[in-house]
Amino acid sequence: xxxxxxFEKPKLVKQDQDELDNYEYSLKLFRDLKNTNDYxxxxxxxxxxxxx
Numbered sequence: 001x002x003x004x005x006x007f008e009k010p011k012l013v014k015q016d017q018d019e020l021d022n023y024e025y026s027l028k029l030f031r032d033l034k035n036t037n038d039y040x041x042x043x044x045x046x047x048x049x050x051x052x
Contacts, residue, residue, distance in 0.1 A: 015023065
């Protein structure tokens with residue numbers, strides 16, 4: 001993963017401000033969705049544990 005990131009970072013530097021804003025917004029949406037999913041899975045596991 002770090003090897004790929006080494007090639008991705010120079011691409012980010014070459015982008016203009018609009019492209020960077022879009023990238024950051026997409027990254028935020030991805031992280032928000034992942035955190036929401038992780039939270040739901042954690043809650044579900046706790047519910048199942050309580051039923052036992």
